[in-house]
Amino acid sequence: MHSFIKLSSAIITASLLSACGGDSSSSDSNSRTNGASSSGKIKNVIMMIGDGMGPQQVGLLQDFAAHSKTDIYKNRETALELFANSGQVAFSSTTPVGGLVVDSACSATQLATGKPALSEVVGLDIEGNSTETILEMAKAAGKSTGLISDTRITHATPAAFASHQAHRSMENEIAVDMLENNVDVMLGGGLRYWIPQGSSSTSTELVNLINEPTVKIKSKRNDDRNLLTQAQTAGYELAFNADQLDAIEGGKVLGLFSYSAMLDGISYTACKKADSCVQPSLADMTTKALDILSKDEDGFFLMIEGGQIDWAAHNNDAGDMLHQLLKFDESIQAVYDWVADRNDTLVVITADHETGGFSFSYSRKDIPAADPTIVGDAFVESNRDYKPNFNFANPDLLDKLYAQKKDFYNIWYQAGGDLADVEPTSVDLLNAINGNTEFTITQADADRILEHEVNEYQEADHKYLAATEFPKVDDFEEFYVYGEEVHLNLIGRALAKHQNTVWSTGTHTHTPVQVIAWGPKEAQQRFNGLMNHVEVGAQLIEAMKN
């Protein structure tokens, strides 16, 4: 039985790889890999991490590109596909030490250090000691370094590359580590960890420093350190909006464009369409970082995170997850545009794990009618209409997901009268959901989203589990861990039957994730077959050293 399973998964993997164009022989004809100056020498390493972007999420992006009536991918491929089809695709297990399911901090630590790591730590080995990351190795080799995220720059994924702390939640300490690490370009959200405690929009010094602030000024530090002025003293230029970033031409840059996370996927799409974005996009940050870092003759290491794919997936919010994937793919395109003609740069695109156990699935609801336009011989001879037994999910669903007007956070917030911590009425929630999505739920569905039950797993002083009550989940309730935010998962549940979506959890799954490697053949070929994330990290480090 065991060997049978092994054999079949090997066959499945082989066919997946060839379907993705991962066959290394297919890249032989690519001039990039046999260009005259190609010695396999890697000057630059670009790592891109779609947080929570497992194979299912990639499938959503690819299906959208194939079927959408929008012009986003009209006559072109996704950037992810460009890299996959001219590079190499492997699969990788993401498991932590002592577990089967990984969190972002551990996963990024394994990618950054090439060593096994414990859950929820950043930049530590399994004994809990600081261990050198690829970013630090790059720095030591004289290269420039950069970190980009559309979450907080101190959030788990970027943190694992430039800090060493016992827990991912120690973002004040992480900010200090990042600054002391002298990372040349840091662009993302999370201003709140960089300004002295008690800071507010009445702090004249900060308001002057930030220069007509569009960012909410409120500190989460518990000391008086002003990391912004420390950064300036250390030679950094500061940026707090897209225009300020645009004006910077080189040197070291610290860009903090929001109080916490940068824009969600749907809000980003909306401001982009209206040409009204105040924040730089993930693609803008990517292009700017590449401009600056590529001035270093010794090369650079750059990590770019699409960090909120995971957040949308945690909420089981398929509409926002699609927009997050589109946002990340724009950044991948920016990398492709910069790198396409080069033979000195290794690009590795992967995920830290899959989130949500997302999928489209076929159902017994809305069985399609017979299609009389399908009149091939077999149908005529058997006197049958083409009429499948089940609803195999109409591709039109993809544009309906795209048309969602707000992410679940903002739908919930709108329903509560735009007041924080106000639980909406059932009628307001119904109107907010039906008014912001292409799907229609019932009043009974809205009632259901608002129900609570006793939290059987109450844990005093726990950030999420201290509550006596949790939103009521009928099945798999143990996998919905984030307190009141579980209401958002229940919105996802109410929409699921209309969206042909299924979600198996509000947390992460252990699903192996794709690793797309692109660059000089010798480097790209390191990423092959069934790997794990410790190996992926170790190979990345080896490739950079060679």
Ligand code: MG
């Ligand atoms: Mg992350």
Ligand code: ZN
């Ligand atoms: Zn997550």
